[in-house]
Amino acid sequence: MPAKYVELKTADVELMEAELRTLCARAGAEAVVLVDLSGVILASHRVSDKIDHLLFAALLSSNFAATEELSRRLGVTGFRIMYHEGKRQNLYFDKVADDTILVVLFRDSNALGRVRLFTEKSIAELAKMVTAATRPAAEAPILPQAHAAAAYLAQMATSIQPGKL
Amino acid sequence: MAVHNAATREIVYKVAYHGPGMCGKTTNLRFIYNTLPGRQVGNFLVLDTAVERTLYYDFLPVVIPLDDDYKVRFHLYTVPGQAYYDASRKLVLRGVDGVVFVADSRGDRMAENEESLAMLKRDLTDVGLDYATVPLIMQYNKRDLANVIPADLLTEKLNERGVRSFGAVARDGVGVFETLSAIADLVTGRN
Ligand SMILES: Nc1nc2c(ncn2[C@@H]2O[C@H](COP(=O)(O)OP(=O)(O)OP(=O)(O)O)[C@@H](O)[C@H]2O)c(=O)[nH]1
Ligand SMILES: [Mg+2]
Numbered sequence: 001m002p003a004k005y006v007e008l009k010t011a012d013v014e015l016m017e018a019e020l021r022t023l024c025a026r027a028g029a030e031a032v033v034l035v036d037l038s039g040v041i042l043a044s045h046r047v048s049d050k051i052d053h054l055l056f057a058a059l060l061s062s063n064f065a066a067t068e069e070l071s072r073r074l075g076v077t078g079f080r081i082m083y084h085e086g087k088r089q090n091l092y093f094d095k096v097a098d099d100t101i102l103v104v105l106f107r108d109s110n111a112l113g114r115v116r117l118f119t120e121k122s123i124a125e126l127a128k129m130v131t132a133a134t135r136p137a138a139e140a141p142i143l144p145q146a147h148a149a150a151a152y153l154a155q156m157a158t159s160i161q162p163g164k165l
Numbered sequence: 166m167a168v169h170n171a172a173t174r175e176i177v178y179k180v181a182y183h184g185p186g187m188c189g190k191t192t193n194l195r196f197i198y199n200t201l202p203g204r205q206v207g208n209f210l211v212l213d214t215a216v217e218r219t220l221y222y223d224f225l226p227v228v229i230p231l232d233d234d235y236k237v238r239f240h241l242y243t244v245p246g247q248a249y250y251d252a253s254r255k256l257v258l259r260g261v262d263g264v265v266f267v268a269d270s271r272g273d274r275m276a277e278n279e280e281s282l283a284m285l286k287r288d289l290t291d292v293g294l295d296y297a298t299v300p301l302i303m304q305y306n307k308r309d310l311a312n313v314i315p316a317d318l319l320t321e322k323l324n325e326r327g328v329r330s331f332g333a334v335a336r337d338g339v340g341v342f343e344t345l346s347a348i349a350d351l352v353t354g355r356n
Pocket of ligand 1: 184185186187188189190191192193217218219220243244245246247306307308309310333334335336337
């Protein structure tokens with residue numbers, strides 16, 4: 001049972017972003033983001049640069065995964081949707097695929113029903129895209145950049161010598 | 166789950182530090198955070214209790230910028246070691262590309278180490294992964310203390326797969342980057 005590998009070509013990301021843009025406009029949302037439950041943003045639309053995107057993705061995914069685990073333990077089956085209501089802004093989560101969620105950020109002037117309707121419409125399309133980009137980790141190609149980064153860390157390990165055992 | 170995004174020129178791997186309570190997982194991440202230059206680490210998220218026991222998890226993104234403006238990121242997480250935070254541990258293990266098992270070398274901690282390892286195996290299965298094949302590195306921490314368990318014995322009891330292991334004094338940074346480099350080698354397939 002290997003972990004998975006997601007390969008997003010530039011064209012894939014453009015397609016995902018186009019779908020997110022359409023959803024954002026139709027639903028009247030502020031921002032939308034497609035997040036892998038391991039904590040990585042796959043694509044997003046209009047997420048503010050004031051937000052730390054890496055942290056945002058880690059928190060959104062763990063938040064959803066925690067609630068999913070809770071519902072599993074309660075015997076709730078088919079858990080898919082989660083909703084956070086804030087004072088002015090709300091967050092709406094919907095599951096796209098096993099390990100992927102779509103999160104919509106919208107203002108309270110907007111109706112939840114509208115967000116829900118158009119999110120549902122986008123999910124099937126997005127699920128297809130995510131599935132097409134996902135492979136077993138065993139099929140991941142050799143990535144020279146990844147090797148270079150690992151080599152860099154190996155170099156760090158030899159140059160940082162806080163004292164030998 | 167490794168993600169290669171050609172549009173943003175990023176490659177991301179997820180690594181979880183697992184091990185019994187107080188073995189030094191958060192300390193590993195803190196040393197990495199304090200040592201790497203600011204452009205190579207993101208914000209360090211620590212979700213803990215008043216007494217610094219990890220409650221949910223810690224998160225530290227390590228970013229290695231390369232010449233061709235590619236970025237390779239290692240998202241480091243720690244799980245809460247205390248036995249009753251089982252649900253948090255599981256969500257951290259979701260989609261991991263590699264695991265660092267941090268053992269506590271103190272003479273009286275063998276049972277906790279073994280219990281934690283058993284939980285790791287079970288939790289990996291629960292999130293659809295397999296302990297037998299997950300990229301894994303062992304770290305034997307707290308080697309500075311008196312009455313530590315000999316490394317051979319820790320290996321015999323805990324390292325049944327015979328993966329690479331490192332002695333460490335995480336509080337002083339000893340062995341921390343060796344461990345990080347070893348798991349980075351595994352998840353990227355470099356070694
Ligand atoms: N002597 C010694 N103390 C250490 C070492 N590494 C960590 N510690 C100390 O051990 C204590 C626990 O370390 P943490 O890093 O918070 O442990 P943790 O594994 O994150 O614990 P939980 O969050 O409860 O799972 C702290 O007081 C650290 O300073 C070490 O190598 N030697
Ligand atoms: Mg901790």
